[in-house]
Amino acid sequence: SNPSLLILAGDGIGPEVMGQVRRIIDWFGDKRDLKIDVSEDLVGGAAYDVHGTPLHDDTMAKAQEVDAVLLGAVGGPKYDVLDFSVKPERGLLRLRKEMDLYANLRPAQCFDALADFSSLKRDVVAGLDIMIVRELTSGIYFGEPRGIITEGNERVGINTQRYTESEIARVARSAFELARRRGNKVCSMEKANVMESGILWREVVQKVHDEEYPDVELSHMYADAGAMQLCRWPKQFDVIVTDNLFGDLLSDAAAMLTGSLGMLPSASLGAPMANGRPKAMYEPVHGSAPDIAGQNKANPIACILSFAMALRYSFDQGAEADRLEAAVAKVLEDGVRTADLLGEEGVEPVTTVGMGDAVLA
Ligand code: NAI
Numbered sequence: 001s002n003p004s005l006l007i008l009a010g011d012g013i014g015p016e017v018m019g020q021v022r023r024i025i026d027w028f029g030d031k032r033d034l035k036i037d038v039s040e041d042l043v044g045g046a047a048y049d050v051h052g053t054p055l056h057d058d059t060m061a062k063a064q065e066v067d068a069v070l071l072g073a074v075g076g077p078k079y080d081v082l083d084f085s086v087k088p089e090r091g092l093l094r095l096r097k098e099m100d101l102y103a104n105l106r107p108a109q110c111f112d113a114l115a116d117f118s119s120l121k122r123d124v125v126a127g128l129d130i131m132i133v134r135e136l137t138s139g140i141y142f143g144e145p146r147g148i149i150t151e152g153n154e155r156v157g158i159n160t161q162r163y164t165e166s167e168i169a170r171v172a173r174s175a176f177e178l179a180r181r182r183g184n185k186v187c188s189m190e191k192a193n194v195m196e197s198g199i200l201w202r203e204v205v206q207k208v209h210d211e212e213y214p215d216v217e218l219s220h221m222y223a224d225a226g227a228m229q230l231c232r233w234p235k236q237f238d239v240i241v242t243d244n245l246f247g248d249l250l251s252d253a254a255a256m257l258t259g260s261l262g263m264l265p266s267a268s269l270g271a272p273m274a275n276g277r278p279k280a281m282y283e284p285v286h287g288s289a290p291d292i293a294g295q296n297k298a299n300p301i302a303c304i305l306s307f308a309m310a311l312r313y314s315f316d317q318g319a320e321a322d323r324l325e326a327a328v329a330k331v332l333e334d335g336v337r338t339a340d341l342l343g344e345e346g347v348e349p350v351t352t353v354g355m356g357d358a359v360l361a
């Protein structure tokens, strides 16, 4: 049967960038005979306007059934006044929580044509293609005990870093599975030199490797040294797997190696489903960009590349994902730029639809 995709375009520029992905999905159906069963629904402010909740129960149920969810963006000034319980972001958080998406994938990919946008030297970043896998549902952001307590005559702020073996093992498996679809190399980062959770992390990742993924090359690095190596020579990495806190920092830093927010895709993966593929939600890193919404100016590439990730990791269509990414690279080489990618003299920006046209061509 055809792979199934639930599209939740959301708010602001979400529907605009998603419109270009719809055209690309149609192209794959017509020209490559790759049929995808697409359904669409509301999320965020758009869902609140209709249902009074940022994610309807029916939408949640659909998300649990499909092979992949592709989300645009949620939020906007109109909704800033809403009660926290119905804020657009809550729709997104509910999806992540109920689908139990514990592995957050943040690629840092640098197209040659955009290497001069990076804060690093051209040869350090040109052609860079790495993937950071961040554990998303446990660790120091969730561990108990936590809180601010009074001890003697002063207050103490407390968070607890806590990882179970199974939490470590499942995110390690996500990383090894990804590596097999990429460069077959995983670097695990922790601080086993000073943290108990780091000692356990290293041991469990090594064990999962030895027992289930001996064909994948595995190395370990202290996360601080990893941060340094990421800036010094990022091309040494393929997949990096790390905990929630270190992953938060390392993935933001890695993203900035590559330039504009309008270029960055992401994915969140959960446990394998009956077909062996993980539960998955794909989304651009950027938000709803109210400052440019409704103006046909937004860069659709982050959303297009998020769909390419869905092709590769949820639909088992690696060659078609390569094709789509190559089209994006070609368009950038040809000098096609949305407004967020301007820099060179004398280049006129294209619209959102214009960028979609160029990728399709
Ligand atoms: P943002 O990512 O929406 O925008 C930051 C800046 O980048 C803006 O100047 C925007 O015009 C630009 N930008 C973002 N995406 C772009 C694209 N595809 N093409 C061209 N330029 C682009 O972040 P901001 O302004 O902090 O938040 C705006 C709204 O989005 C808020 O309501 C926020 O809560 C929400 N948000 C939603 C996210 C999500 O749905 N995952 C993530 C981040 C923010």
Ligand code: MG
Pocket (backbone or CB within 6 Å): 248, 249, 252
């Ligand atoms: Mg962050």
